[in-house]
Amino acid sequence: MAASRAPGEREENETEKGLRVSDKGYLNTAVMRSTITFIDGDAGAYLLLYGALPSADQLTQFQNEVMHHGTVHADAEHFCRSFRYDAHPMAILTSAFAYLGSYYSEANPSLQGQNIYTRGDKASLALMDKQIYRLLGKATTLAAMAYRVRQGRDFVTPPTNLSYTGSFLYQMDHLGEENYVPNPVLEKALDTLFLLHADHELNASSTTVLQTGSSLVDPYSAIAAGCASLYGPLHGGANEAVIRMLISIGKPDNVPAFLExxxxxxxxxxxxxxxxxxxxxxxxxxxxxxxxxxxxxxxxxxxxxxxxxxxxxxxxxxxxxxxxxxxxxxxxxxxxxxMGFPLDFFPVLFAVPRVVGWLAHWRQMMLQEGGVKIWRPRQIYVGEGKRDYVPLSQRTPVEGLKVTPSKVIHSGITKRTNLASFKGKVAAKL
Ligand SMILES: CC(C)(COP(=O)(O)OP(=O)(O)OC[C@H]1O[C@@H](n2cnc3c(N)ncnc32)[C@H](O)[C@@H]1OP(=O)(O)O)[C@@H](O)C(=O)NCCC(=O)NCCS
CATH class of the missing domain: 1.10.230.10 (Cytochrome P450-Terp, domain 2)
Structure with a gap:
């Protein structure tokens, strides 16, 4: 192997199987065998959840379970109100999923044993499905709370007599009016968009859920991780970024300059x-x-x-x-x-329906043949080799933008404080 090593390649990057494969950004790596969704990248296609469409009874049971798991502990109100007044709703939602997990010690493999989701027996499957119902049922509740906290509104109890998106709209918009029913066109539109967003193969956030879930952490923590990944502007945050971009372009006349x-x-x-x-x-x-x-x-x-x-x-x-x-x-x-949603709420409108996709991938991983293997990729190390330790007094500074810590402005210290005098003050720098 050493004889065929290319210049610059290191021995440490070789394993007994040969040189490690470098596939930046997983451009060509398949990490799962999946039956959930297939994307035909050149033509276009999509599929969904438990593997087959439900019978009428199964559908009713599933809907009931999800819609009756909407209520969250009253303490969640304090949790949501503990955020800064202008917190991005995705920061609230991401944290809320992890917070939610803290209520269910019976669903936590760290406390109950690491095989609670991987055994594949009736009890294990029931435990897994219960967490799925909870997460789906409460996703709209938590998202609506993230919305209402920003509007300065009280929270409402999730209704059980509306559709999933109807209930979501109700939870965001109801202010105490009698017989409040969301507009059916908007309810249907949101339903269509929720279906479109439910799953999309191993995108960045689903992969993050699996990466996190592969350590056998509880599903609430795995979903929180997926939510964080979705927040980024290259992924779910793009729907917010699109509108900010269009606002910055302003009018059709400015399009050519923008494209340039x-x-x-x-x-x-x-x-x-x-x-x-x-x-x-x-x-x-x-x-x-x-x-x-x-x-x-x-x-x-x-x-x-x-x-x-x-x-x-x-x-x-x-x-x-x-x-x-x-x-x-x-x-x-x-x-x-x-529809009147604030810009920073758009990624939340992507995250809520994607919870079902994340859970489908997580469930499939827990039940995969041969058990769960922790996702632990390797790197191609290209850094320094062994270096001698140089005592502090003999070191010369290493210069360069990327190899020295940056000096930062301490935004918490005001100009007034800088101009003030107090015990122990170093020279004021403005
Ligand atoms: C989605 C996205 C991250 C995919 O990235 P990717 O698969 O790594 O594709 P690449 O970045 O390698 O793009 C290939 C080429 O197209 C260009 N490109 C890709 N998306 C572009 C965009 N939105 N605007 C301008 N150029 C773009 C790249 O610069 C690259 O050009 P090059 O070959 O000359 O270097 C990327 O297209 C993107 O950033 N889109 C905008 C954000 C967005 O809408 N995300 C939501 C996706 S659902």
């Missing part, structure tokens, strides 16, 4: 491009149809014209054609805006 900035890599075109799809994301067509239905009752969003001009210009631009970049699902932000 994108091509010069000064700006990112959010809502375009996908790791798997190399054609228009098929979900984007349903998003457009849903948008038409919503706009009929809410009125068109003022950013729509800019979005359409951007779409038209990008789709005939050589840069985007050559790289097979087309709209993905994240232009649904226009619908959320028309």
């Amino acid at each position: 900035d994108v091509k010069q890599r000064r700006k990112v075109l959010s809502g375009f491009g996908h790791r798997v799809y190399k054609t228009s994301d098929p979900r984007s067509f349903i998003v457009r149809k849903t948008a038409d239905e919503v706009f009929k009752i809410t009125g068109k969003d003022e950013l729509l014209e800019t979005a359409m001009a951007l779409h038209a210009a990008a789709m005939k631009d050589e840069y985007f054609i050559k790289r097979k970049l087309a709209p993905n699902v994240d232009f649904c932000g226009l619908i959320y805006r028309a």
Whole structure:
């Protein structure tokens, strides 16, 4: 092996199986055998949860279980109110999932034994399903609480006589009016968008759930990890980023200059491009149809014209054609805006339906043949070899932006404090 080592390659990167495979960003690595979802990246396709559609009885039972698991402990109110007044709702939701797990010690492998979810027997499956019902039932409750805390509203008890999205809308919007029923067009639109967002194979957040779940941690912690991953602007945060981008472009006339900035890599075109799809994301067509239905009752969003001009210009631009970049699902932000949701709530509207996808992958992993193997990838080490220790007094400083700690501005200290004098004060620097 050593004789065929390329210049710069290190012996330590070799194993008894040969040189380690480097696959940055998992471009070509399959880490699971899955029956959940298949994405045909060149043509487009999608599937869903327990493996087959339920019978009428199974459906009723499943719906009842989910809708009757909506209520959270009253203490969750204190938890939600403990966040700063302008906390991003995704920060609240991510923390809320981990917080939720602290109520269920019977569901925690750290306390009850590491095989509680992997045995595959009746009791183990029932325990797993109960956590699934709880997480699905409470996802809308926690998300609605994250919404209401920002609006300065009291919380409401989740209703059980509405659909999943109807209940979610009710929990966000009901202010005590009698017989409050959410608008059916908006309820249906949200339902369609929830279906579109329910699962999408091993995207970054589902992979994070599995990565975290592979240590056999409880499902609440694994879902919290997935939620954190989804928050990023390259993933679920893109629907928020799309609208911020459209606001920054302002009007159709500014589209050519913006696209030039994108091509010069000064700006990112959010809502375009996908790791798997190399054609228009098929979900984007349903998003457009849903948008038409919503706009009929809410009125068109003022950013729509800019979005359409951007779409038209990008789709005939050589840069985007050559790289097979087309709209993905994240232009649904226009619908959320028309429905009156605040921008920073958009990723929450992605996270809530994705909980079911995360759980499907987690469940499949717990039950996979041969048991769960911890996901522990290796790296290609390219750093320094062995170095001699140099005593502090004999060291010369290492200079360079990336190899020295940055000096930072201490934002907590005001100009007034800097100008004040007090015991132990070093020289004021303004
Ligand atoms: C989704 C995304 C992260 C996929 O990334 P990826 O699979 O690693 O693709 P790459 O970054 O390798 O992109 C391939 C090429 O297209 C370019 N590209 C990809 N997405 C682009 C975008 N939105 N705007 C401009 N250029 C883009 C890359 O710069 C790269 O060009 P190069 O080959 O000249 O270097 C990426 O397309 C992106 O950042 N999109 C915007 C964010 C977004 O909408 N995310 C939600 C996805 S559902």
